[in-house]
Amino acid sequence: MWRVLFALLLLGSTAASAAAQPAYPTRPIEIIVAYAPGGGADVAARLVAAHAAKTWGQPVNVVNLPGASGITGTLRALGARPDGYTLLLEPHATASMLFAVESDVPFKMDGKTPIALITFDPVVYTVKADAPWKTLRDVAEAARANPKTFRYGIAGVSGVAAFSVSQFLFAAGVPIAETNRVVFTGGAPAVTALAGGHVDFAGQQWSESGALIQGGKIRGLAVVHPTRLPGLPDIPTAKEAGFPDLDVVGWQGLSGPKGLSPAVVARWNALIQEAAKDPAFQEQAARVNKVLAYRGPEDFWKFQEEELKKYLPLATKMGIRK
């Protein structure tokens, strides 16, 4: 009889533990950002982390591991245990754009579990506030006429701006080799140089250009987005400005190491989808100049593959593919 009781006890406890399996997360989560705090990726991570911490009641900490243009932090995140407690805030710069430019990256593009795309940071083409050009077409004409005196500033030789400005110049028929490309180490120095008149044109993201546009130091000529941005209602879309084929965009998403459990992926997706409908979250995102753009894991991965297909020929044409 004791053996029966003992067996029942064992059965009961396993059943209980299976039923009482605590839901993810049961301890603090780390979202790794491979860039310094305060940047576009960092801000997106903090947005999501705050919401997740509030919803799940567990701390969600943003850990900054900057270095080597995002490679250091990404390597660390992708090499972590796939238990769902170490994730990566993945931006365009360490996904599609990196693989379009570099042939020798220390990690594979598919060496991760994509979770979801969260935000877009649309490109805004800008000139100095008192520049004579009022539309994107004006800039195109001026650049075609005098490429040798046309100077544009970009942040990093393989960042968003490198692609956005080159795509524009190619579309406008400007002989790029004769123009002047000035490379800066970040978005802020690039738009600062624009405001100071040291370069004539820039194509950085909304989060990098917003402050100076609002401050009246630089003027936005077009925004690369299907619709006008609510925060910048006076700036036409690229399509309205006469360049419908421009489609470079900055984005931030969440990914995890390879082998992440589908349950964890599903939980995060549910959270992000619900956040996207929350007006407070939407307002927060707009405040830091980001557009909410949710895509689930399969769509997120397809999106990255499509981007790679788009950027690879562009990178080769630009001569930056290594």
Add this chain to the structure above:
Amino acid sequence: MDTVGLLLQGFAQALTPQNLLFALLGSVLGTLVGVLPGIGPTSGIAILLPLTSFLPPTPAIIMLAAIYYGAMYGGSTTAILVNVPGEVASVVTTMDGYQMARQGRAGPALAIAAISSFVAGTLGLVGLTFFAPPLADLALRIGPPEYFGLVVLAFSVVVSMSGPSLVKGLSAAALGALVALVGLDPMSGVRRFTLGTTTLLGGVDFIAVIIGLFAITEALLGVEQRVGAVALARLGRLLPTREEMSRCLATMVRATGVGFALGLLPGCTPGAISFISYDVERRWSRTPERFGRGAIEGVAAPEGANNATTSAGFVPLFALGLPATPALAVLLSGLMIYGLQPGPLLFEKQAAFVWTVIASMYVGNVMLLVLNLPLVGLWAQLCRVPYAMMAPLILLFSVLGAFSVRNSLTDVGMALVFGALGYGMVKLGYPTAPLVLALILTPMLEQALRQSLGMSHGDPLILVTRPGAAVLIAAGLTLTAWTLIARHRR
């Protein structure tokens, strides 16, 4: 617009109990992160950023801003007491500050650091209060060619910091320049000196270098020489003499000028500015040979300059939304989370907020002076602690600090390597200041040069056809030549 009236209204708000409390909290935390090597205001502000979800904007930004300028008060403490700069900007303070500590004059050194920080920081705030928008616009006109000129001018300091042997000084600088180039080139993504590994891909972090060259080297030397304690002499008075104070007054004003003017330029790091201010002070002095041996002006100048720089950093931040340093970039993201878009509109639409924060900075500086001065006596006693206890503590904090920069053991290894290197350099008579200065200035020089050439399609004449750049380069070359001639005569 009645600026004074707005500022007074700001004070009314800043002196409420809640805002006072957060200013105090920020000041204390800032001092703490400033004292600890490796952890700086950037990490301090980033760690506390999640608090923005719970706090209203004014107290939160008051606190985060206080961390930023508070760090500049704290960085000098360990620099003076144990030759370990808590912040890059305090590296120069070690040169005379530590010597003063060894002579038993840690008290006056700490006191003058606090007083100078207060005076320069407050004067800098006056500049911020009255001249922010026009100054910000002026700063915009400084472009890559002018930056190049500025860095050439700063490099002239390397020659004067070379000590008795010019060859050794320049070799140290060359090494610093090479180390600065290791890693991924931020502009083109090309790998340099990475030896085919991924460990060096992130480059050599200069906090790790400084921890190695100063903290670890000093600990090694102290252990080897069986130093009893830092200050074997009896501790003298705790405050500077009247005569020293009156001499330093002029120093503080000069340091404010240099620190504030250069601090307006995003991209000019506080580290470089403190070196420049030290050099300016030494050139101005009638008795320059005292510098490096415990001259009190050698502490007052860099400490004042780096606080004036932090005040100046708020000018482009508030007026244009441009962060001058990484810590301010994090602060900026804090502002944006609250929907406070910096720029000219901030002064118009959110006047109450801006003026409360600015007023609170004046209050914060007073708090920091009050916090630091009475503690001078306590801190100075640390110099009498037996070195057998200090050395392991220094090493412990060094390792922790180096690790905390990027959560990476590579940086700890780097610090140890530079510790060994620093020990070798001291033994062989190589000065470390040129290495540090070159490490700071080389990336700036390279970027400014490549950007200038990018602007002109490769034509180097852009550096002389733009008046600002030409003047600065000429000044730099002249100063270097002057220093070389003066050395030759001696």
